[in-house]
Amino acid sequence: MIDLSHVSTWVFDMDDTLYPREQGLMQLVQARINAYVVEAVGLDPVAARLLQRQFLDEHGTTLAGLMANYTIDPAHFLHDVHDVPMDSLEPAPRLVEQLMRLPGRRFVFTNGARDYADRVLDRLGVTACFDGVFTIEDADLTPKPAPSTFRHFIERYGFDPHRAAFFEDTPRNLEPAKALGMTTVLIGDGHGKPLGDHIDHIAPDLLDFLTDLTFKDAAA
Missing domain, CATH: 1.10.150 (DNA polymerase; domain 1)
Structure with a gap:
């Protein structure tokens, strides 16, 4: 049983995390x-x-x-x-249900551009699920995994990283999150990159992982 009852801030990478990589x-x-x-x-x-x-x-x-x-x-x-069609993305009403039941605040933390992120989230139907979207422009064009970008992100939204969980498909982007105290969840197989003990949990699919979580003792 995975215990994330301490988590009150939920942070999600976007591409190949909020939707399956197979959607292309x-x-x-x-x-x-x-x-x-x-x-x-x-x-x-x-x-x-x-x-x-x-x-x-x-x-x-x-x-x-x-x-x-x-x-x-x-x-x-x-x-x-980022000027690509969104036709391959499938709207995700079941993901909306699972995101909305997470206790606390929810954020997107992406190396993608602002306009592109808005289009992806709108196509998935999950825009209203998030309290903020932090893009590469917000990071002054300094991408994950730069520790300074993680600190900037945390300062922007004012949360305790020890009570946060970060979901990401790129293993090395989880390293600074773990160093700051976040619970880390790798979505997918890591694209063949080396894994490590900075990864707390591995889930083939975000929706399945969230569906299996229970929150009866979750933080408010």
Whole structure:
């Protein structure tokens, strides 16, 4: 039995966490990012993809890597790569039910752009479930897993990380959360990346995990 009765703040990554990876939205974004790198850096698609993976490993996002190594317009990048259709996303009324029964406040903490996050949450039908949405613009373009971005996020909403749970599909993004005292839940298989003892729980699917939680002794 998983005991999260101490949790009064619930924090969720968005992409491949609030919806199943199989719905394929991030594949569309990935294709746009790759095309952007091809154009901006002048590489062929294979080399651009390798560079992008390097940037993800070293900087947390492709944007951060591009900004550190090239002269680009961040606003143009964010608009361009997130300009994808939402048709593959399925509205999630059952997820709404489970989110709304969580005791306390609920937040989205994403490396995605503001407009894109608004579109995703609207398509899923979960916008009203959250007390706040923290995007890459709110982080001054410094992505997870930067500890400073986690501190900024916590300060923005004023919660005790020791009474918070963080749900995320990228294992290394859970490391600073755990260091700050959050309970960490990996959603999915970690994309083949190394796992570690900074992960408290692993769940193949967010909806199933939330459905199995009970809150009779939960914090108010």
